[in-house]
Amino acid sequence: MIEKEDPIISEEEAAQYDRQIRLWGLDAQKRLRGSRVLLAGLGGLGAEVAKNLILAGVKGLTLLDHEQVTEESCRAQFLVPVSARGQNRAQASLERAQNLNPMVEVHADPGRVEDKPDDFFLQFDAVCLTGCSRDLMVRVDQLCSQHRIKVFCGDVYGYYGYMFCNLGQEYSYVEEKPKVVKPSGDSSDGSGAKKAKVDPNETTMVKKTASFCTLKEALEVDWTTEKAKAALKKTPVDYFLLHVLLKFRTDKGRDPDPQSSEEDGELLRQIRSDVLDALGLSASLLNDDFISYCFSEMSPVCAVVGGVLGQEVVKALSQRDVPHRNFFFFDGRKGNGMVDYFGPN
Amino acid sequence: VFILLFPQTWKLADSLYTCKVLVVGAGGIGCELLKNLVLTGFKNIEVIDLDTIDVSNLNRQFLFQKKHVGKSKAQVAKESVLQFCPSANITAYHDSIMNPDYNVEFFRKFMLVMNALDNRAARNHVNRMCLAADVPLIESGTAGYLGQVTVIKKGLTECYECQPKPAQKTFPGCTIRNTPSEPIHCIVWAKYLFNQLFGEEDADQEVSPDTADPEAAWNPEEATARASASEKDGDVKRVSTKEWARSTGYDPIKLFNKLFKDDIMYLLTMDKLWKKRKAPTPLDWTQLENKASPQEESPASGLKDQQVLGVWGCCQLFKHSVETLRSELREKGDNAELVWDKDDPAAMDFVTSAANLRMHIFSMNMKSRFDVKSMAGNIIPAIATTNAVIAGLIVLEGLKILSGELESCRTIFLNKCPNVRKKLLVPCVLDPPSKNCYVCASKPEVTVKLNVQKTTVLSLQDRILKERFGMVAPDVQIEDGKGTILISSEEGETEANNSKYLSDFGIRNGSRLQSDDFLQDYTLLINVLHTEELERDVEFEVVGEAPDKAPPPQSNPEEVNSITNGNKDSAQPSTSSKGQPQTRKTQKLPDDLQFTEKPSLYCFFYY
Numbered sequence: 001m002i003e004k005e006d007p008i009i010s011e012e013e014a015a016q017y018d019r020q021i022r023l024w025g026l027d028a029q030k031r032l033r034g035s036r037v038l039l040a041g042l043g044g045l046g047a048e049v050a051k052n053l054i055l056a057g058v059k060g061l062t063l064l065d066h067e068q069v070t071e072e073s074c075r076a077q078f079l080v081p082v083s084a085r086g087q088n089r090a091q092a093s094l095e096r097a098q099n100l101n102p103m104v105e106v107h108a109d110p111g112r113v114e115d116k117p118d119d120f121f122l123q124f125d126a127v128c129l130t131g132c133s134r135d136l137m138v139r140v141d142q143l144c145s146q147h148r149i150k151v152f153c154g155d156v157y158g159y160y161g162y163m164f165c166n167l168g169q170e171y172s173y174v175e176e177k178p179k180v181v182k183p184s185g186d187s188s189d190g191s192g193a194k195k196a197k198v199d200p201n202e203t204t205m206v207k208k209t210a211s212f213c214t215l216k217e218a219l220e221v222d223w224t225t226e227k228a229k230a231a232l233k234k235t236p237v238d239y240f241l242l243h244v245l246l247k248f249r250t251d252k253g254r255d256p257d258p259q260s261s262e263e264d265g266e267l268l269r270q271i272r273s274d275v276l277d278a279l280g281l282s283a284s285l286l287n288d289d290f291i292s293y294c295f296s297e298m299s300p301v302c303a304v305v306g307g308v309l310g311q312e313v314v315k316a317l318s319q320r321d322v323p324h325r326n327f328f329f330f331d332g333r334k335g336n337g338m339v340d341y342f343g344p345n
Numbered sequence: 346v347f348i349l350l351f352p353q354t355w356k357l358a359d360s361l362y363t364c365k366v367l368v369v370g371a372g373g374i375g376c377e378l379l380k381n382l383v384l385t386g387f388k389n390i391e392v393i394d395l396d397t398i399d400v401s402n403l404n405r406q407f408l409f410q411k412k413h414v415g416k417s418k419a420q421v422a423k424e425s426v427l428q429f430c431p432s433a434n435i436t437a438y439h440d441s442i443m444n445p446d447y448n449v450e451f452f453r454k455f456m457l458v459m460n461a462l463d464n465r466a467a468r469n470h471v472n473r474m475c476l477a478a479d480v481p482l483i484e485s486g487t488a489g490y491l492g493q494v495t496v497i498k499k500g501l502t503e504c505y506e507c508q509p510k511p512a513q514k515t516f517p518g519c520t521i522r523n524t525p526s527e528p529i530h531c532i533v534w535a536k537y538l539f540n541q542l543f544g545e546e547d548a549d550q551e552v553s554p555d556t557a558d559p560e561a562a563w564n565p566e567e568a569t570a571r572a573s574a575s576e577k578d579g580d581v582k583r584v585s586t587k588e589w590a591r592s593t594g595y596d597p598i599k600l601f602n603k604l605f606k607d608d609i610m611y612l613l614t615m616d617k618l619w620k621k622r623k624a625p626t627p628l629d630w631t632q633l634e635n636k637a638s639p640q641e642e643s644p645a646s647g648l649k650d651q652q653v654l655g656v657w658g659c660c661q662l663f664k665h666s667v668e669t670l671r672s673e674l675r676e677k678g679d680n681a682e683l684v685w686d687k688d689d690p691a692a693m694d695f696v697t698s699a700a701n702l703r704m705h706i707f708s709m710n711m712k713s714r715f716d717v718k719s720m721a722g723n724i725i726p727a728i729a730t731t732n733a734v735i736a737g738l739i740v741l742e743g744l745k746i747l748s749g750e751l752e753s754c755r756t757i758f759l760n761k762c763p764n765v766r767k768k769l770l771v772p773c774v775l776d777p778p779s780k781n782c783y784v785c786a787s788k789p790e791v792t793v794k795l796n797v798q799k800t801t802v803l804s805l806q807d808r809i810l811k812e813r814f815g816m817v818a819p820d821v822q823i824e825d826g827k828g829t830i831l832i833s834s835e836e837g838e839t840e841a842n843n844s845k846y847l848s849d850f851g852i853r854n855g856s857r858l859q860s861d862d863f864l865q866d867y868t869l870l871i872n873v874l875h876t877e878e879l880e881r882d883v884e885f886e887v888v889g890e891a892p893d894k895a896p897p898p899q900s901n902p903e904e905v906n907s908i909t910n911g912n913k914d915s916a917q918p919s920t921s922s923k924g925q926p927q928t929r930k931t932q933k934l935p936d937d938l939q940f941t942e943k944p945s946l947y948c949f950f951y952y
Contacts, residue, residue, distance in 0.1 A: 096429070336772060
C-alpha cells in the first residue's frame, strides 16, 4: 500500500523537487514519496533506473544484486567506484546512489533474486527486474501481480533494449485533459460587461483504467492463428529478438559476450532459427544483422531504455498519465522506440 | 566494449580514444551527456557552462549534490565524472560560449560539438561557429516529457537557422498598460514595474496608462490628437516613474495608491476602452485595511507557495517587498539598479503581489506565487528521465558521425505517447540546407522593412542585428560606393552614430547594408525596404516571413520544426517586434500533431 502519511512536503523537498512538481503535480510527488521499490540488477541499465528513481524521490529503493564488481562493470556503470573490484555490485553502488538524493532510503542487498522467499517481495510497491532469466521473471511477475505489486522488466543487449510492465488487471490512473471552456453568454448587462476570464490553461483530471496481462501470457502469444499471422506485419520484430536473447541467457547462463563473439554469434543464429521455428514462423523474420549488434550493454542504450523504464515506474507509482502498454522496444541502430501490446485480448 | 568486436569497428574505437569533443552546457542534458560519453569510451572531452549550481537543479543534474550549490557547473561536473572514470581527459570552462576567446580555431579542435543549451541566442551562435569551422553539431532540447535531437552538418543538412523559429511572444504596449485581459499581461506589467522602480528603466517597459492607445479614441481625429499629445509630452514634462518613487521615498502606500487607484481612475476616464470590456475597479489602501479579515487557515496539503492570497494579503506582501527592495537599493548606493531574479524572494514577492493586485482590479482570478513564478520566470518543468533519453540519443548520433555514417543520422523526436504507428521515439530523415537560409546560404541575404527616418543606428544594432539575426558583435558597412562604416564592433568607434537615424546616413529604400560578425565568420546582406506603415509597437519586419501567426496545427510540420529552445528566452517580452500575441503556450502539442509522421516541437517558451 502506498503510504500517504505525512502529507506535508518539507521546504527542502519543495525546493529540490520544484521543477518536477511543476510537471506532474504535488499529488504525484507525494505518492512517489510513499513508495518503495525493488531494483534487481545493477548493471548498466540497473544503474540508470536507480538514478532515475532516486532523483524522482521515492521513499525507498532496494538495490539487489549478487554479482561481483569486475573490471568491466566499473566501465559499464557510473555508481561503482573504480576501487571496488571484488566487492558486491549492489553494495559498491550504494554510496554514490545514496548521494544522488539523501532524502531517499537506499538499501543494498547482496542476495540472489531466486533465493528470496515470496514474502520478501511483498514489502514493495513496485519491482523492477534487470538481468534476470526468463523463468525467474515469469515467476516473480506471477507472484507480484497476485499481490497487486507492480512489475517491470528490462534489459539491454548491445544496441537493443526493451521494457515490459504488468500493472495488474485493473490499473486505475488519472490523465490530465484540457478543460472545456464554455462560451460565456452573459451579455444581458447593458454595458456589455463580460464575466471574469477563464484561464485558458485550465486542465482537469480524468479517471481511467487499463488492464495488463502477465509476462507469461505476453511471451506465450500463439502465432499460429490467422489473426496473429495477419497482425505480424505490424509487429515489431524486436519482440522475437527478445525471445532469442532470453533463450540465449537461459541456455548459456549469461548474455552474448564479446570475448567469445564467434561462437556466441553462431549460437545466436541457431537459437534464432529454433525459436522462430517453435513459434511456427519463418526464420527470415529476423535476419542476421542483429547478431553483430547485440553484444554488451551499450551505455547510451541503457540511458534511453533506463529513462523510459524509469519514467514508467514513476507514472505507475504516482498513478498519473497513460502507461505504455505493455512493451517498449528500442532499436539504437535505427533510433526507433516503439510501444506495443502482446498478450491475450 | 562491443566496439572492439569487429574490424569495421576498430577504427571507431580508435576515433573514440583520440578525438576531442565539445559539450556546450553542463545542466540537465549536459550531465547525462557527459556520463554517457565517458562510459561509451570518449576520452577527450571539453565542457563549458557559464552557470552555477542551484538547488532546483538537483532533481535531475545528477552530477551535483547539495554541497555543490553555488559552484561552477562545468567544474563540478568534471570532478564528479572523474570520480567514476578517472582516466577521462576533461577540460572544464566556467565561461560563456559566446566569449570571443572561443573562436573558429577553438571550434576546429573538435571532431564533434554537442549542444546542451537552454537558450536560442547561444544555439544560434554555436550553429554559426560550427558552420564556420565545418564541425558537425548535434543539437538537442527538452521540455517536460518531450525532447528532440538532430544533426547539423554544413552543406549536408539544414543548419539550426534554416527554418525560421517562431518569434518570442510579445504583447502590445496598450494591452500591458491599459487593457490586460489575462494574468500574463499583469505579470509582465509587474516585471516592467520592477524595472521602472528598482532596475534599469526601459522606454519599452512603460507601466503608466497609455494615452495614445488607438482604442481609446472615439474617432480617427481624436486618435491622431492623442498620439501627438503623448509624443509631445515626452520626457520634459513627465517625471519618470523612478524619480517619482524616489521623491516619495519609495513609500509603499503612496506607490500603491498611485498604481492601483489613481492610474486606474485615469484609465476609467478613457471610457471607450470600457464600452465592450469590463471596467477595472480601483483599490484604496485604507478601505482595504479596514475591511481586512483574518487570513484563512492555509490548507495543509498544498505547498505554501501554492496558496492564493486574498487582496489584503497581497497589499501586505506588496508593502513588505517594496520596503525590502528599497533597502537593497539603498545598500547598493547611488544610482544603483537591481536586476530582477525569480529566485530573489523580495523581487518575486513584489511581482506576485503587484501582478495579483492588478489581476484583481481587472476582475481576473488571482494566482498563487507558485504559478506566478512559473510565468514570470519562464520556468520550464524538467525531469531526469527525459534528459537521460535525449542524451543517450545524442551519443548514438555521435557514434554514427564518428563512423562516417552521416547518411544514417536522423532527427529523433521523443513524444509523451506513442503515435498511430506505435512510435514513442520517431526518427526522421534530415533535410538538406535551405537555399534561402540567411545564415548558411552561400551569400546570405534578407530584406528588412523599416522606417529609415525612425530607426536609429542603435536599434539596427541591438534589435535587428543582435536580437533578430543573432550577431554578437556586428560590423556594418553601407553599400554606397564609399563603404561608409555605420557600426563598428570596436568599442567606442561608432558610438556617436547610435542615436542618429538611418536616413541621416543617406540610407533609403533599396539601400543595402553589409553586416558582418567577425567571430562567427558570418556576413549578411540586408536590403532596406522603407515603409511608413508599420503596425503600432512594431519597429521592423523581415520580409518573406510571417513569424507572428501561430502556425495552425494542420500546417506542414516542417515549417515549424524547431528544437525546444529553453527557458532563458523571452525573459522580458519587449514591445519592439510584432505585437500580435501568439496563442502558443506550454508543452502540450495539439492532439493531431502527435500523430503526424514528423511531429514538430514548437519553441517551448512559456510566454
